[in-house]
Amino acid sequence: MRRHLIGLVLSVAIILCAATAIAQSGGQLRFCLHSEPKTMNPVLTADDSSETVRYLTGGVLVRLNRLTQQLEPELATSWRVGAGGKTISFKLRSGVHFSDGTPFSAEDVAYTVLQLMDPGMHSPTGDSFRSGEGKTLMQVTGKDQVLITFPAPVVGLDKLFDQVAIMSAKSPQKEMAVLGPYYVAENKAGSYLLLKRNPNYWKRDASGRQLPYVDSVRLDIQENRDIEMLRLTRGEIDFINALDAEYFDKLAAQAPGMAYDAGVSLDAEQMWFNQVANSRLPAYKKAWFTSVNFRRAISGSINREDLARVVFRGHARPAVSWVSPANKFWFNTKLQPHPFDQKAALQTLAQDGFRLESGKLKDRDGHLVEFSVITNAGNKYRERMATMMQQDLAGIGIRLNVVTLDFPSLIERITRTFDYEACLLGLMNNDLDPNSQMNVWLSSSETHQWNPSEKTPATAWEAEIDKLMRAQASTLDMNKRKQAIDRVQEIVWQEEPFIYLVNKNAMAAVSSALHNAHPVVLRPQVYWNVEQLTLDTEVAKKR
């Protein structure tokens, strides 16, 4: 209740801020996409650029407020999840029209869900709704009411509709007719996209003025980050949505007012050991990697504080769990990062018969402890993390060989040939609900990275994780789900199949000409409240 109240207060504060800035509305908002959108069809969206267009143009039934992390009504004025997560009914807003003037009705919702769940469409958004075999049924129960029944319970069903942009069933413009704040007016392939204000957009501010405040949005296709930064400092674009640590510091040095660090994001950097039973690794190395003492010792010998401070220039924090602390509800606050303690690590290793001889670590059979870590070439942050880990592990007599591989070769090794010892990669996470990571935690899953596709769980703790993940997926009781996810986080913290290293911060750059921007950790960091963004009057007049 308290969280809801805080969320409400924050939302009201932002709306009030927007209202005070009405005088600065109009003009053209400009920012860069790093690649061309691959599709304009919201059902087929899979890449970042298409997702940006979908967010700016798509009207959704419910929207996850990126600041409060709470669901808010949009085209649906109310909704109800029933039958243990199998059904959801929406009461729709009346008097809403698509950008081309076509009226919005329950039939459009039914049409969109039909498209979404059509196996022939191969919709990446639709995949999140597929929980079992069978057909999805849509019932238009009234002019403004629709009931959707899925073949099996879908966890976090209502939140998933944040990604579903409603398409028109009747408009001749098909997916180009939209219900969001903007519509695509011009698309110059490889150059730019021009979005114009949707004249039929339903949302109004507190004073009754139609949103959005900015007349149009120009999305320039620009791959080069240096040029993007230059354009920002010259005032040609208004923000950069995601900055890495190096660019952030460069910008902060040149124009401190433009650089925003929203704090720790949902993304994590992690390493894991190959525990595949039939891999080509020698038996003694398999014994090392499957030993929890060995994994804990490695984890305790890595200085995560240094990784965050040196590699990410302080714009990251030591990771604790597979759920980021940015995920306010699901993060297990009882857990703390593993401390950097090489003495304790050596003691832990001694329990398995490892001993330090003339600065070199040997196992009980006299094998020198040496292993390689693979990571994707070209990612300088991971290469640097691996190099720092090399020095850290040398402190307990372990030789770590850093191998950078092109991405396809790396994927081949970790998913098919299992010809690797340890791997360092990152996890990009867009979804707050941990159920979206079900495919990683179920031992039978192909993406259970450290030991994929287990016929039966290889260890008792993996069996427990399986049980807990299935249990949380079969209930709508949030407290029960939270308990299960907390316990999974504890098990992973103890057993360390993944050694979580750092959670990166979400950083953005915002021009001083742009008002009401409140960068947050969830994507899209800067323009999540695009309807309320305003430009300086001078800038707005020029554009």
Add this chain to the structure above:
Amino acid sequence: MKWARIAAIVLLAVISIACLGAELFAPASYAHQFRDVPDAAPSRQHVLGTDALGRDRFSRVLYGTRVSLLLAPSAALLSSLLAAFIGGTAGFIGGWLERCVMAATDLFLSLPWLFLLITVRALLPLNVAPMTSVMITFALLGCLGWAAAARVVCADARSLAQSDFVLLARASGNGGLRLLWRHIFPNLKTVLYAQFWISIPVFILTEANLGILGLGVAEPLPSWGSLLRELESFSSFSAQPWQFVPLVLLIVVVSCFHLALSREEFSV
């Protein structure tokens, strides 16, 4: 040009002594991370500043110069020798052998090396010591870099084989091998020198690019290639001119080699 040549020789000697005696001149180990001062500007402790991980850049330049100065010319020498042997022999003998060798050379040049290198990486074990990775990288470059040079050498050898002095030598009773060794190869020196000098910077840069395939010099060992990769993140936002030292050194060393050996080259 004499003074320039002497200056080049002196400079090369200084660089060679500095990098061969890196253990004496380097203020720190090339791998040691001074984590409290990453990306530091030049100071008394770190004359060329530190890199992103706090490693002393001057030490890394010294050790990196040693690696590249020994191995890039070695790779260039290997490829030039292969080019001399394959191209020189084919051009001298001529006829069907020349056609076959040149066809094979064309085929070699047209192969998609990128994929071959990826395959090579896949075949190599992952646990390779940094020094071994250096050897493998440059041996690979030497073995793959001969084809373009061989075409040039072949054309030169062909014209030499038809020249008057070779005809006279043949008439004097010189056999094939002797002709090749005493008259053809010495006259191919100029073109081989040129190919050799062109190859060195090319191999250094190729080594830097191979890092993207996981075939370059492995961390933490430095090379000019890996030091040049630092410039990837150079932008007008972070003007740190000391980052250019490896690039300047590469240009200086290659130029010095040209100047130092030019007299011998001209006297051929």
